[in-house]
Amino acid sequence: MKRAVSRDFVGARVVDPTLDLDAIRTIVVRNGVIAALRDDAPVAADPEVERVDCAGMVLCPGFIDPHVHLREPGDAHKETLASGLAAAAAGGFTAVAAMPNTRPAIDDAASIRRIARDAAAAGRVRTYVIGAVTRGRDGTTIAELRSMASAGAVAFSDDGSSTASLKALYNAALSIADLPQPFLSHCEDRSFGDGLMHDGAVADLLGVTASPSIAETAIAARDALVARATGKAWHLCHVSAAETIDVIRWAQGHGVRLTAEVTPHHLLCTDQALLGYDARMRVNPPLRSESDAAAMRRAVADGIITIFASDHAPHTTEEKEPPLSHACAGFSGLETAIGATFHALPDVALAVMVANFSTNVAALLGVAGGTLKVGSPADITGLYLDRPWTVEPHRFKSLGRVTPFAGMKFAVQPALAVVGGEIVV
Amino acid sequence: MTRTRHLLDLDGADRSTIERFVARAAEFKRGVPSAARLLHGRIVVGMFFEASTRTALSFAAAAFRLGAHWLDFKTESSSLGKGESLADTMRTVRAIGADAVVVRHSESGFAHALAPHFGGSIINAGDGCHAHPTQGLLDAFTLQEEFATLDGRRLTISGDIKHSRVARSSARASSLLGAHVTLCAPPSLLPRDRPAWGFAAASSDLDAELPSSDALMLLRVQKERIDAAGSPPSSDLASGFGLDARRYALLPAHAIIMHPGPVNRGVEIAQAFVTDPRSRIERQVENGTFTRMAVLEACIGGPS
Numbered sequence: 001m002k003r004a005v006s007r008d009f010v011g012a013r014v015v016d017p018t019l020d021l022d023a024i025r026t027i028v029v030r031n032g033v034i035a036a037l038r039d040d041a042p043v044a045a046d047p048e049v050e051r052v053d054c055a056g057m058v059l060c061p062g063f064i065d066p067h068v069h070l071r072e073p074g075d076a077h078k079e080t081l082a083s084g085l086a087a088a089a090a091g092g093f094t095a096v097a098a099m100p101n102t103r104p105a106i107d108d109a110a111s112i113r114r115i116a117r118d119a120a121a122a123g124r125v126r127t128y129v130i131g132a133v134t135r136g137r138d139g140t141t142i143a144e145l146r147s148m149a150s151a152g153a154v155a156f157s158d159d160g161s162s163t164a165s166l167k168a169l170y171n172a173a174l175s176i177a178d179l180p181q182p183f184l185s186h187c188e189d190r191s192f193g194d195g196l197m198h199d200g201a202v203a204d205l206l207g208v209t210a211s212p213s214i215a216e217t218a219i220a221a222r223d224a225l226v227a228r229a230t231g232k233a234w235h236l237c238h239v240s241a242a243e244t245i246d247v248i249r250w251a252q253g254h255g256v257r258l259t260a261e262v263t264p265h266h267l268l269c270t271d272q273a274l275l276g277y278d279a280r281m282r283v284n285p286p287l288r289s290e291s292d293a294a295a296m297r298r299a300v301a302d303g304i305i306t307i308f309a310s311d312h313a314p315h316t317t318e319e320k321e322p323p324l325s326h327a328c329a330g331f332s333g334l335e336t337a338i339g340a341t342f343h344a345l346p347d348v349a350l351a352v353m354v355a356n357f358s359t360n361v362a363a364l365l366g367v368a369g370g371t372l373k374v375g376s377p378a379d380i381t382g383l384y385l386d387r388p389w390t391v392e393p394h395r396f397k398s399l400g401r402v403t404p405f406a407g408m409k410f411a412v413q414p415a416l417a418v419v420g421g422e423i424v425v
Numbered sequence: 426m427t428r429t430r431h432l433l434d435l436d437g438a439d440r441s442t443i444e445r446f447v448a449r450a451a452e453f454k455r456g457v458p459s460a461a462r463l464l465h466g467r468i469v470v471g472m473f474f475e476a477s478t479r480t481a482l483s484f485a486a487a488a489f490r491l492g493a494h495w496l497d498f499k500t501e502s503s504s505l506g507k508g509e510s511l512a513d514t515m516r517t518v519r520a521i522g523a524d525a526v527v528v529r530h531s532e533s534g535f536a537h538a539l540a541p542h543f544g545g546s547i548i549n550a551g552d553g554c555h556a557h558p559t560q561g562l563l564d565a566f567t568l569q570e571e572f573a574t575l576d577g578r579r580l581t582i583s584g585d586i587k588h589s590r591v592a593r594s595s596a597r598a599s600s601l602l603g604a605h606v607t608l609c610a611p612p613s614l615l616p617r618d619r620p621a622w623g624f625a626a627a628s629s630d631l632d633a634e635l636p637s638s639d640a641l642m643l644l645r646v647q648k649e650r651i652d653a654a655g656s657p658p659s660s661d662l663a664s665g666f667g668l669d670a671r672r673y674a675l676l677p678a679h680a681i682i683m684h685p686g687p688v689n690r691g692v693e694i695a696q697a698f699v700t701d702p703r704s705r706i707e708r709q710v711e712n713g714t715f716t717r718m719a720v721l722e723a724c725i726g727g728p729s
Contacts, residue, residue, distance in 0.1 A: 191654060204616035205436070205623075207533040207554030207590060277534030322511070322538030323530075 005032045005421030006046075009380065012054035016061055017355040018371040027059060029378040032420040036374060052423070054382060057415050060354040061371050062094030062379030064361040066261060067159070067184075067237055067309035068334060070096075070127075072118070074103025079314040079399050081115075084334070085123025087312070087398035089425040091334040092414025094379040095126035096312075097365055100137070101160035107132035107143040109151035116152055124424045125417070126379070128154040128367055130184065133172050139164030139190075142172045149179050154365040157184035159237060160284075162219045164190055169223070173230040180366050182233035187219035187244065188285060196324045198286040202271040208324065213241035213292070216285055220244045224251040227258050235364055236260040238311050240285040242295035248304050259364055261307040262296045264340035265331060269293070269404045279327035280320045280402050283313070287404075301348055306360045310337035314400020332400030336391055338383065339410030350385075357381070382416025389413045429723045431547045433536050434556035435597045443601045447566045449719035450712065453490075460718070464493035467725050470523040472498040473550070474530040479686055479710065480550050480559075484527050487717035493725075496523070515542035524725040528552075533590075546724035554588045560685055561594025563716040565602050567709050568640055571681055576603035581634045583609040583666045584644025584693055585656065586616070591685040592644060593622065600624045607634050609666055611657055631666055635675035642683040643668055643693045659692060667693040673701075681705045 007029045014025040014037065021037070028036040045051065065088065071079035079087075088096045098115060100106035106115055112129045119127035131148035133156045135141040145156055156172070162185065163169040173183060188211070195211025197203050203210035220236055224247055227234035236248065239260045251258040265283060270290050273281040281287060299305040313330025320327050342353065358381070362370025369379045391408050393401040417425040435443070453460060469488045473481050485495040498518070518526060525546040528536050533553030540547045551557040565575070572578050580599050586592045586608045596606045607626040608615060621627045628634055635641065646659045646667075656662075668682065673695075676682075682694070682704045690696045698704060 201616070201618045204587070204618065204621075205593075207552075207556070207588075207593060209533075209554075277537045279538070318510075323532050323535050325532050 005378070006030045006048055007050045007052050007421055009052045009054050009059060009418075012057040012059040012382065014059050014372065015350055015354050016372045017351040017359055018061070018373060022351065027372065027380065029421040032378055034372050034374050034376050034378050037372060054416070056384065057382040058350070058385055059416070060381050060383065061358040062369050062417070062419065063092055063338070063357040063381040064095040064097070064365070064367070064369060065093050065310050065312065065334065065337065066097045066307060066361045066365060068096045068098055068312040069101065069314065069330070070098045070119070071314065072102060077399075078316060078319070081119050081122035083397060083399045084312070084314070085119065085125045085127065087332070087334040087396060088125045089123065089417045090397045090414070091336070092338045092381050092383065092417055092425070093125060093334060094381060094417050094419045094424070095128065095367070095369060097128040097130055097154060099157060099159045100130050100132040105132045105137045106130070107135050107137070109144060109147040112148050112151040112153045124419050124422060126419060128365055130155045130157050132156070133158045133163050133183065134168055137161065140168050142168055142175065145172060145176045146179070149176060149181050153181060154367060155182050155184050155235070157186065157237070159184060159186040161190060161193070162186055162188050166222065166226070170226050170230065173226055173232040177230055177232055180233070182235050182364060184235045184237050185219065185223040186237050187216045187223065189215045189219050195286065196282060197274050198271045198288040200271055200289050202274055206274065206277065208274070211286060213243050213288065216241045217243040217247060220247045224248070224256055224258055227251065228254065228256045231257070233257045235307070238263050238266060238285055238309065239296065239305060240266045240288050240292060242292045245295055245299045245304055248299070252304065259307055259360070260305045261309040262300065262305045263309055263311045264333065264337050264344060265404050267293060267296050267344035268340055273404060277322055277324055279322040279324045281404060282324060282327045282329045283331060284329040297345060300345055300356070306356055307364060308337065308341050308356045310334050312398070314398050315402060316399070317401055320402040331403050332393070332396060332398045333403070334398060335396050336403055336405045338414050339389065339391070339412055340405050342412035343410045378418060378421040380416065380418040381414065384413045384415045386411050387413045431540050432558050432720055432724060433540060433547060433549045435558050435561050435594050436556070438597070438601060440601045443562065443565055443598050446562045446716065446719050446723070447569055447602070449722065450562070450566045450715040451570070453715040453718045454712070460490060461492045463722055463726055464488065464491035467493040467524045468496060468522050469493050469525045469527060469721065469725070470496045470498050470518055472500060472526055472528045474500045474528070475551070477529050477550065480529065483710070483713045484550060484717050486714050487721055490714070491718055491721055493721065511538060512542040515539055519544045525721065548720060548724060551590055553590065555590050555593060557590040557594045559713065559717050559720055560591050561598035562720070563709060563713045564595040564642070564683065565598040566712050566716055567683065567705055568599055568604065569602060570712070571705065572639065574603065575599055578604045578639040579607065579637055580604045580640045580642060581607045581609055581631070581638040582642045582644065583631050585614050585647065585662055586610040586644070587614040588647060588650065588656070589644050595642060596622070596625050609634055611661070611665065614656065632672065632675060635672055636677065638676060638680055640681050640683060641668065641676060645685060645687065646689055646693050648689070663692045668698055669695045670697070673698060683709060686710065
């Protein structure tokens with residue numbers, strides 16, 4: 001057993017939606033676990049206990065990013081486990097869930113164990129591993145889901161594309177209907193896979209092959225129906241089209257166990273960013289219209305979207321160069337997610353923001369954390385709510401430096417990431 | 426004429442820019458003394474990643490008439506295919522001494538991708554479905570030659586608008602000169618905003634547009650490029666948006682017929698009308714060379 005971790009985090013405003021708490025508290029951590037939340041600072045200094053002054057900060061249950069691409073194995077030039085986890089810590093996250101669309105895909109129990117072990121050695125941010133639904137993400141051959149679940153997989157997803165075969169998806173879900181692991185859907189009909197941007201007025205102007213909203217919405221509807229038919233817990237990744245919100249609303253209204261996430265870029269950016277053929281702005285699903293982005297913000301305010309995800313998808317700067325068809329899709333997102341998401345949603349209550357970054361993610365993945373309840377692991381995220389900072393990609397810990405937010409100024413800044421009582425940032 | 430660095434598209438152009446190009450093309454057509462010395466010693470490189478006979482020849486002829494040298498960049502055997510980056514290729518082409526690169530590519534935005542990496546001028550000879558600016562200018566020139574002014578004139582462009590770089594550039598150039606442009610296509614092949622692209626009318630009923638058209642521009646049915654799941658078949662485009670004898674009779678007597686070429690006879694335009702007295706198809710080709718002379722001069726003319 002490692003050295004016992006005992007610290008008092010003193011002077012912060014503590015916000016925890018699971019405790020209905022928003023007040024100045026001292027978070028008392030003993031042996032890596034939350035031991036108490038006290039409304040006074042302990043005076044008798046115990047030499048074994050480190051006192052951490054958190055005046056001016058908001059402390060919350062540790063933020064968990066349910067959707068990151070750590071690129072190992074196969075693309076260590078884009079990101080390594082070490083650089084990705086350093087980025088997560090710098091971004092204020094205490095845990096991440098790694099998507100399985102690596103090369104090769106994470107599609108068997110041995111791979112789940114290996115990634116979990118390698119990640120634990122590479123960084124202190126907790127890494128949960130998501131397994132592929134189909135073998136090699138081929139869309140048709142069901143992977144060894146039950147074995148992966150036993151090996152620790154927290155969820156299943158063919159992210160990067162939709163599971164092509166309805167038959168495979170339906171039977172995959174049924175085959176582990178007795179297990180808690182949810183399915184996470186990347187919604188994009190593959191017949192529109194040649195689309196380089198959102199099919200809207202900007203694509204009309206640019207003459208670019210494009211993918212319309214229905215490419216997402218139709219698969220969202222399909223997968224919501226699979227969730228209803230199988231009773232499986234289901235989650236829609238990176239929702240981007242206004243019409244998809246109607247699908248989620250319908251499913252939630254009919255008792256389907258369906259949640260959804262949104263990324264900072266789909267809250268804040270639009271297809272206007274592609275004017276001038278800026279290949280760096282290529283992402284899947286694509287940046288859509290202003291009315292779509294507004295619909296995403298409203299869906300968070302309305303409680304239809306309850307989870308935030310960065311879809312951290314790092315690439316080298318060269319891989320993001322024009323022409324558009326050659327540019328890789330995706331942004332480096334971990335180090336801007338908190339700033340950008342708060343920036344996009346200034347009117348959403350702080351407790352809701354914290355739940356969407358933490359509690360709801362822990363519930364989705366069935367992992368510890370998401371609360372500061374006594375006895376929980378001491379995973380804590382600290383924020384400054386009003387410490388304006390400018391996004392400077394060259395300072396990223398991530399190897400991926402391409403972000404739609406370069407040069408933007410955000411008020412909310414991550415201040416602290418504590419994992420099991422250890423200060424990782 | 427004012428120098429311009431690149432000609433990538435007409436998207437940000439204003440009326441006076443179009444007027445200057447058209448006026449200079451008209452001067453070249455009337456004859457400019459010592460035109461053959463205007464670009465003496467300049468090197469123009471043609472980079473045609475997509476097959477082109479007419480546009481490449483037209484540019485080469487324009488360069489020749491201005492005294493410039495035309496070199497062909499062999500795109501099929503180029504090191505671009507061997508992993509050399511666009512930036513490296515363009516730096517090499519510049520180092521060799523090229524003043525301008527005339528580029529055609531199947532991807533929209535390709536010319537824009539080259540521009541930041543090339544110290545000389547990039548002239549777009551067609552990028553995917555986006556822009557074909559010299560075609561837009563030569564069409565505006567041809568229309569102005571016909572009608573003296575485009576103010577109040579009605580140009581109807583018919584065919585696969587969505588996938589047409591000619592439609593985008595010709596509609597814009599003519600509109601900037603005052604023409605009222607109507608785009609005719611099936612709803613799925615029309616821009617979704619109204620006005621279309623911010624300035625044009627749109628219709629799916631060509632018959633209804635013909636009686637008020639001063640000019641009808643037919644687009645080539647790109648059989649080789651049609652995505653069978655993305656567009657109706659060419660037979661639908663031909664029957665709904667092509668020119669046959671019945672539609673010809675609906676045009677006013679003064680209306681002219683245009684086509685960017687090469688023509689699919691009997692598809693988007695019936696055989697008889699290609700060489701009809703009201704056809705300006707050959708005139709368009711002729712004017713193309715003068716227009717490209719004006720463009721080359723604007724980009725790389727004057728003291729270097």
